[in-house]
Amino acid sequence: MALPALQSFEKKIERQLRFFELRKHIIERKIERHIRLFEQRRDVIGKKIERQIKQFELKKGIRLDDEVRFIRSWIEKPLTTGAVTPSGRALARTMASYIDPRRPGPVIELGPGTGPVTEALLAQGIDPSRLVLVEFDPIFCRLLRARYPAATVVQGDAYGLKRLLIGVLRQPAAGVVSGLPLFTKPLHMRLRLLFEAFALMSPGAPFVQFTYNAVAPIPKRLDRVSAQASERVWMNIPPARVWVYRRD
Numbered sequence: 356m357a358l359p360a361l362q363s364f365e366k367k368i369e370r371q372l373r374f375f376e377l378r379k380h381i382i383e384r385k386i387e388r389h390i391r392l393f394e395q396r397r398d399v400i401g402k403k404i405e406r407q408i409k410q411f412e413l414k415k416g417i418r419l420d421d422e423v424r425f426i427r428s429w430i431e432k433p434l435t436t437g438a439v440t441p442s443g444r445a446l447a448r449t450m451a452s453y454i455d456p457r458r459p460g461p462v463i464e465l466g467p468g469t470g471p472v473t474e475a476l477l478a479q480g481i482d483p484s485r486l487v488l489v490e491f492d493p494i495f496c497r498l499l500r501a502r503y504p505a506a507t508v509v510q511g512d513a514y515g516l517k518r519l520l521i522g523v524l525r526q527p528a529a530g531v532v533s534g535l536p537l538f539t540k541p542l543h544m545r546l547r548l549l550f551e552a553f554a555l556m557s558p559g560a561p562f563v564q565f566t567y568n569a570v571a572p573i574p575k576r577l578d579r580v581s582a583q584a585s586e587r588v589w590m591n592i593p594p595a596r597v598w599v600y601r602r603d
């Protein structure tokens with residue numbers, strides 16, 4: 356670019372910068388005015404939004420606060436949370452259906468999150484005092500303690516299950532229900548988890564795991580272990596399948 360053209364270009368930019376500087380104060384003042392207005396009306400607006408959310412929840416049968424918590428957790432730790440939304444009722448019900456309330460002992464839930472499967476376990480007839488909820492996320496733990504005060508909530512890493520539950524279980528468990536995103540872990544860790552769970556359960560008790568994947572989350576051909584899959588649960592986002600493992 357020739358020198359005069361460059362000088363004229365510089366002047367043009369300077370002019371635009373000056374203009375922007377002048378406008379900046381006006382725009383800032385406008386934004387401040389809007390913020391002040393919003394602050395004054397925040398309570399009224401907040402209550403209105405809350406009312407609308409409650410009406411929506413009642414109509415659709417879901418808890419949006421849980422959805423929001425879940426999405427936030429997924430944004431922060433996508434591999435740990437493993438899903439963008441909590442399990443739907445149909446999937447939770449399918450998982451809980453494999454737990455026989457007549458089999459004695461505690462029921463261990465791994466990765467309960469906001470508790471949709473916990474809720475289904477209660478509906479299945481499991482007394483809340485029998486529940487041992489193992490959750491990694493401290494915010495979910497707080498929520499679970501408030502929501503299920505009779506249950507035992509253990510904050511920690513489910514992949515170290517045996518060590519984590521030392522002194523917690525007083526008798527063999529009646530089942531383990533897992534919502535962990537197993538595929539984010541290597542196979543040897545998934546297998547170790549399964550066998551640690553078997554060691555904590557009474558003979559023949561189920562290890563229940565859901566997956567969105569087409570293949571089994573833990574290989575189905577294992578020595579002295581039977582594996583059984585449910586039909587795909589289409590009424591879930593995304594559709595999922597439940598796998599049940601038992602030691603023969």
Ligand SMILES: C[S@@+](CC[C@H](N)C(=O)[O-])C[C@H]1O[C@@H](n2cnc3c(N)ncnc32)[C@H](O)[C@@H]1O
Nearest residue numbers: 435437438441442466467468490491512513534
């Ligand atoms: C896919 S979400 C399932 C949540 C809930 N069970 C449901 O069905 O909506 C996985 C949950 O497992 C928890 N989680 C992931 N890794 C974990 C670990 N190593 N130990 C304990 N909890 C874990 C996450 O914090 C999250 O709550």
